[in-house]
Amino acid sequence: MATPAYIYDALRTPRSRGKASGALYEVKPIQLAAGLLREMQARHDMDTSRVGDVILGCTAPVGDQGACVAKAAVQAAHWDEAVPGVQLDRFCASGLEAVNMAAAKVGSDQEELVVAGGIESMSRIPMLSQGGAMFTDPDFVIDQNSAPQGIGADLIATIDGYSREDVDAFAMESQRRAAHARDSGWFDRSVVPVRDENGLTILERDDFIKPDTDMQKLGALNPSFAGMGAFGYDDMALAKYPQVARINHVHTPGNSSGIVDGSSAVLIGSEKAGRDLGLEPRARIVSATVIATDPVIMLAGPGPAAKKCLDKAGLKVSDIDIWEINEAFASVALRYMKDLDIDHEITNVNGGAIAMGHPLGATGGMLVSTVLDELERRGAKRAMISLCVGGGMGISTLIERL
Numbered sequence: 001m002a003t004p005a006y007i008y009d010a011l012r013t014p015r016s017r018g019k020a021s022g023a024l025y026e027v028k029p030i031q032l033a034a035g036l037l038r039e040m041q042a043r044h045d046m047d048t049s050r051v052g053d054v055i056l057g058c059t060a061p062v063g064d065q066g067a068c069v070a071k072a073a074v075q076a077a078h079w080d081e082a083v084p085g086v087q088l089d090r091f092c093a094s095g096l097e098a099v100n101m102a103a104a105k106v107g108s109d110q111e112e113l114v115v116a117g118g119i120e121s122m123s124r125i126p127m128l129s130q131g132g133a134m135f136t137d138p139d140f141v142i143d144q145n146s147a148p149q150g151i152g153a154d155l156i157a158t159i160d161g162y163s164r165e166d167v168d169a170f171a172m173e174s175q176r177r178a179a180h181a182r183d184s185g186w187f188d189r190s191v192v193p194v195r196d197e198n199g200l201t202i203l204e205r206d207d208f209i210k211p212d213t214d215m216q217k218l219g220a221l222n223p224s225f226a227g228m229g230a231f232g233y234d235d236m237a238l239a240k241y242p243q244v245a246r247i248n249h250v251h252t253p254g255n256s257s258g259i260v261d262g263s264s265a266v267l268i269g270s271e272k273a274g275r276d277l278g279l280e281p282r283a284r285i286v287s288a289t290v291i292a293t294d295p296v297i298m299l300a301g302p303g304p305a306a307k308k309c310l311d312k313a314g315l316k317v318s319d320i321d322i323w324e325i326n327e328a329f330a331s332v333a334l335r336y337m338k339d340l341d342i343d344h345e346i347t348n349v350n351g352g353a354i355a356m357g358h359p360l361g362a363t364g365g366m367l368v369s370t371v372l373d374e375l376e377r378r379g380a381k382r383a384m385i386s387l388c389v390g391g392g393m394g395i396s397t398l399i400e401r402l
Helices: 031-045 070-077 094-107 138-143 149-160 163-182 215-219 226-240 271-277 302-313 330-340 360-378
Strands: 006-012 053-057 086-088 113-121 199-201 260-269 282-294 322-325 382-389 392-401
Touching: 006 031, 006 271, 006 360, 031 070, 031 113, 031 260, 053 070, 053 094, 053 392, 070 086, 086 094, 086 322, 094 113, 094 215, 094 260, 094 282, 094 392, 113 271, 149 226, 149 330, 163 215, 163 330, 260 360, 271 322, 282 302, 302 330, 302 382, 302 392, 322 360, 360 382, 360 392
Parallel strands: 053 086, 053 113, 322 382
Antiparallel strands: 006 260, 006 282, 113 260, 282 392, 382 392
């Protein structure tokens, strides 16, 4: 980038069950996002008129999340009326795409200071509420063999040879690591409690984690996508992969990402903006990329995206201290580690979406805060963040602690 893009802060809400019984169901999406904006302003006594844009990912921009939820959140936070806002949708990559777009705006001198992240209230706006050809248009689905993501996850497990025990063991470790990190206070710097209009706390920390998870409980869960597969989706996927005799359905609610509510916000700016506002940069965005791979298996893009990101930065796998892959499904993380030849010891070191949940449009921004806090805790230097994306896409962002 011509102008270095620095991360000055990275905040997120806690995550809670994305159902009417979840703690955050009572909170409107604009207020989830606005709460982070208010906290960001308060922490830095920030002149919000200096913010050139607020970019929020959102995969279902309808209902409470429609009509440019980003601009609505800016107004709800009572930021300066000069601050614009925009929402974007790159499926599960939306939050990280917002971060990358903000870095590009700063890097090209289009803006000096941008807030990026995402919002997804899955309790109020259920997944796939937005419709769209890719998943709901029969003509498109049949023409493209567009099977659901869960079928792709099971297909990856089948091709790579991951057993039910393999994916369950990965899920159990995600729960263990997430519970340990939360209870050790490792998320506290970034997590902003959600409060009601009277200032009373609704949710202070992630409550979706299930620390009592064990292999017996995981093994008792039924496969989530076998029924879909029998309905015809297996045959559609296998038309692209005839070398596979049948798909082994290993993914369940216990080894797949949880449906949750949440929001994220990352403050990205130039050196000059930070100097003018008295902000101390915490990290630099080194490189970022998005790619597309086979849309049928759909979830195999993160590894190739990370390799491309490394190539753009002129770095090697061994130059990265921490790897973070969104745990959409256990097989996605296992494939990522296989593609890059990296160890689980340095991958998702504080658990992931299997344990904490995946608030679709917000997750990418949340992962920035997770790895930045961990780099600082460890005194480490670089982290790679990657997500699988609908349509076979993959996204990665490489950050370097200062």
